[in-house]
Amino acid sequence: MKTTEQKIIKFIDREGLIEQGDSLLIxxxxxxxxxxxxxFLIKFKKRFKVNLAACHVNHNLRGRxxxxxAEFCKAVCAEFSIPFFEANVDVKNYAAEKGLSIEEAARNLRYNFFSKIASENSCNKIVTAxxxxxxxxxxxxxLFxxxxxxxxxxxxxxxxxxIRPLLCLDKAEILEYLKADKLAYRIDKSNFQNDFKRNxxxxxxxSKIKDEINPSLDDAIFNSSQIFKNSDKVLNTFIESISGKYFSGTDETLHLDLKLIDDYNDEILGEALKYNLLxxxxxxxxxxxxxxxxxxxDHQTGKKVxxxxxxxxxxxxxxxxxxxxIKNKKFVEQKIKADQQIEFNGRVFGINEVKNKKQIKLNSDEQVEFICAxxxxxxxxLRRWKAGDKFIPLGMNNFKKVSDFLNEQQVPAYKKKEQLLLTNRNNIVWVIGLRIDNRIRYSDKCKKTYKIWMR
Incomplete structure (x- = not known):
């Protein structure tokens, strides 16, 4: 057994990367x-007692x-009777659609394909080189x-x-092994161009750092990165333990209680934000x-970054x-008549004429109101509110700007822009979910009553 092979096997065993019976997707x-x-995995397949498959992603970035x-990979797998899966992807188009760099787009598409193939073919581990x-x-x-x-x-x-079992090797060791065993491989000439940051x-x-400062740079940085990883684990364990007290939210929002700044120093604030936003x-x-x-x-309420x-x-x-x-999350003004209902953004809004006054139940449900029609x-x-909108809130005698009303109701700044109004003849009937206009409040004297609701 070669020294390089021994090195990898020792690394795999120490890190517990491969277990007997694993199905590995290369x-x-x-x-x-x-x-x-x-x-390497072909040679030591019996030693590890694993099943193997391979997958290749054609990024279509270098033409022929x-x-x-792709043809090379397919032929190699056929030679060793290894199941082979291939995907053709349009990296440039995907990058443009998602607003990503070519590198980021290619990586996302690769790993999405790896996960899909692994799941569909019962491969419990994906192995990268x-x-x-x-x-x-x-x-x-x-660092930069x-x-x-x-x-x-x-x-x-x-x-x-x-899993990444080759992180114990540097490139020179790999190339030396391939040369000694006369193993063919493909060269991506774009790696020698400096168009990408990594290249x-x-x-x-x-290359200059290795020539001028430390020829063993890869070993030094790998060892340091493992120390940083352990320190990061310790820090994250602490951050996780306090996050439940200061962070809460939903699928679309994350709330940070600024008491965190009073209770801990700025350094903890930064680490807590990093952990929870990720x-x-x-x-x-x-x-x-x-x-x-x-x-x-330190800014006033309502500011945004x-x-x-x-x-x-x-x-x-x-x-x-x-x-x-959400990009292009727009609300298009909609018309609605009595005894109709409309759907929008996963909600349903309706107006119904009330024929029997026994059906009128004035309660605290903010999503249902009864009005005099x-x-x-x-x-x-049905529309979004805009600057200059005003109404007479229920229980008041004077007009109030909707913007001031929303502030008084302590509506969060991120929700204000989405606040909906129901209007009739250009007058506000309902600041939906908050307050109706005092002029159309229900009383026993009303000849026509509408129930307005949203769910």
Whole structure:
């Protein structure tokens, strides 16, 4: 057994990456790393007592070369009778649709396909061929982005059902092994171009660091990343233990109680935000985000900052609320008549004439109101409120701006913009869910009564 093979087996056993009976899905690009991984697992399949399959994603970014990579992988798998799965994806179109870089889009599509194939074919683990050089690049990129301890922890040896047994090797060891065994592999020439951040870092910066400062840079950074990972685990355990007290929310929102700042220092605030935004919104928190939110905490209620294309943060009374914004979430003004109902945004709104006054039940249900319709037309309008809107709230005698009313009702800033009104003849009938206009309040003298409701 070769020294390199012994090194990997020892690493796999120490980290508990492979167990007897595992069904492993190999992420097979055809490049040197994945070819090495493929042949290593073929050679030691009986030793580990595992089943193997392989999958390849054609990103269609390099024309005929991409197709040749796929054909190569297919042929290798056929030679060793290994089940082979392939996907053709349109990375450029996906990147444009999702607002991602080409690198991010390609990665998302790859891992989505890996997960799909693993699930459909009962593969309990996905094996990727990341090595120490990849880890070095990841740690340095994260350092430059300011992502904190989590980013400096590097590429996880194991994440969910994904394992990376080659993180104990550097690229040179892999290439030396392939050369000695005369194993063919594909070369992605785009790796030598500096169009992407990772390529620039690899080709221009890391090589100089190894030449001028530390030839064992990959080992040094890998060891450091494991120390950072352990420190991050300890910190996250503490953050998790206090998060339930200061964070709450729904599928679309996350609430931060600003008492956290009084109870702990700023450093804990940053780490708590990073942990919870990643957990709830899959948002990678950085130092710029921290500065924005720290400033927001000192602002008056109603102020907003944007963390990403999909997350907005609002200052509320004693809190910051994070909202998952939805692109093109617009409400189109709608007309509705008595004894009709309409559906919108998962809600149902209706107006019904009440024929029997015994059906009138004035209660505290904010989603149901009874109004006097004697002076109303039979056509109503459902719309969002706008600046300048005013009405006479139930129980009052004078007009009040809707904006001031919403503030008095302490409607959160992130909800204000979505507040709906029901109007009739351009007069506000109902600030929906909050208050009707005093002029159309129900009394026993009403000749015509409408029930207006939403659920």
């Amino acid at each position: 992420a097979f690009s055809g490049g040197p790393d994945s070819v090495f991984l493929f042949h 070369q991409s197709d040749d990579d 990341h090595n120490k050089d990849d880890n070095t690049e990841t740690v340095l990129l994260n 982005k300011g992502t904190g301890l989590t980013g400096l922890s590097g590429i996880p040896i194991r994440r969910d059902n994904i 620039f870092l690899r080709n221009k910066i890391i 957990k709830e919104f899959n948002h990678t928190f950085n130092f710029d985000d921290y500065l924005k939110l720290k400033e927001l905490a 944007i963390l990403s294309k999909n997350i907005e943060a609002y200052k509320e009374r004693g809190a910051i609320v994070f909202v998952r914004s 004697d002076d109303l037309s039979d056509e109503f309008t």
